[in-house]
Amino acid sequence: MSLVVVSRGVGTTIQDRGRAGFAHLGVAASGAVDPTTVRRMNRALGNPAEAAVLETAGGLRLRAEAPTTVLRDGDIGPVALLPGTELTVNPRPGRVWGYLAVRGGVEARFVLGSRSNDVMSGLGPEAIVDGCVVRGEASDSGAISDVTVPPEESPAPLRVRVGPRVDWFAAGALDRLTEVTWAVTETGRVGVRLGGGALERSVDRELASEGLVPGAIQIPASGQPLVMGRDHPTTGGYPVIAVVDSADLASLMQRPVGSQVRFALAPT
Secondary structure: EEEEEEEEOOOOOOOOOOOOOOOHHHOOOOOOOOOHHHHHHHHOOOOOOOEEEEEOOOOOEEEEEOOOOEEEOOOOOEEEOOOOOEEOOOOOOOOOEEEEEEEOEEEOOOOOEEEEOOOOOOOOOOOOOOOOEEEEEEOOOOOOOOOOOOOOOOOOOOOEOOOOOOHHHHHHHHHHHOOEEEEEEEEEOOOOEEEEOOEEOOOOOOOOOEEOOOOOOEOOOOOEEEEOOOOOOOOEEEEEEHHHHHHHHHHHOOOOOOOEEEEOOOOO
């Protein structure tokens, strides 16, 4: 099974579950922005949960060189492509990232136990470029099944937990984080910038670089939140007021520029 990349589109990479456990070496976890969607698609194709997929911000075009079974996020079920068939992969409406899963999983070399591309460091398998060939793994996959498109996500507030430097902020800053309706101003695999308000610090001195995790909400001098994504730097010098719950981070990273975001403290 193989596909030729006619056009790599925007932000197209190979992703799987990521390479957790190497932050002490300065290596981010990476992995698919939307792991729940990827698991659902792999399950429909009979792939292992850890199988690699293509992730794209849109405009990815491929042509089948050999009979290939694939599934795009948003399709009702897997599709068998004949040689010469072309397909385009875009995110579903209202989402930033779209996916293409291949029967058997996308073939790519392991780097530190993962096939994921890290866009910030360049770590991972060979980059997706025009003219390259995407092959499916030669593996004993399970049964193929139909898959229905999941319902649209509810606009419920995203859950956050109190961060390690909440004491660096003025009284009421944590309340303000959950009261303001923020807007996505920039988004990417490294992180998401939010605007529409500002959080005041009570400590003016600089903070020595500290470890970061996906979902950490850093507050730079502007007071506007910067949320760490899948390819985030593993250390940073801005205080972290809160951390987005891991189960809700994909919802944030899938929201396009201009989208509204609300936060709520997770129950302790």
